[in-house]
Amino acid sequence: MKGIFSVLVENRDGVLSGVSGLFARRGFNIDSLAVGETDDHEISSMTIVSTGDQRTIDQIEKQLNKKVDVIKVRRLSESRSICLEMMLIKVAYNVSNRSSLIELCSIVGAKIMKVTPKYLLLEYHAETEAVEDFIHMLKNYGIQEVQRTGTIAMEYK
Helix, strand or coil: EEEEEEEEEEEECCCCHHHHHHHHHHHHCCCCCEECCCCCCCCCEEEEEEEECCHHHHHHHHHHHCCCCCCEEEEEEHHEEEEEEEEEEEECCCCCCCCHHHHHHHCCCCEEEECCCCCEEEEEEECCCHHHHHHHHHCCCCCCEEEEEECCEEECC
16 A cells, blocks of 8 residues: 655754654655655655555554654545656667657657757656656667656645
């Protein structure tokens, strides 16, 4: 089972360390972690994705709520949330495959951020599964480097 947690925390030194330490001490796995300031510079938002059985996911929520620097914990429903991640990927190209690479980017909605004589630097944001699929499609071109964010999520009603 996947647990998606939206956690508002005080924007102070050591808060991320405290939250990740909680996971380490309890033996909980973090599949994805993204942190950023909110519109209020004193508050940061964490999106944490973890997997486990129902008991583990419930325990994660309880333990997060016990942290002093945690303001609010919400468990998001997968079926009522938009979950995205962003990726920058450097892909080699040559004269014979350049147009097919550009066409693939156009089809999936990837943005070409930089063109050099040897590679394209692409930006792509989508659901994790789509990001994985795009990486798989690019393997034949020659991936030189990949940087991915953690999942960010927002629930809708």
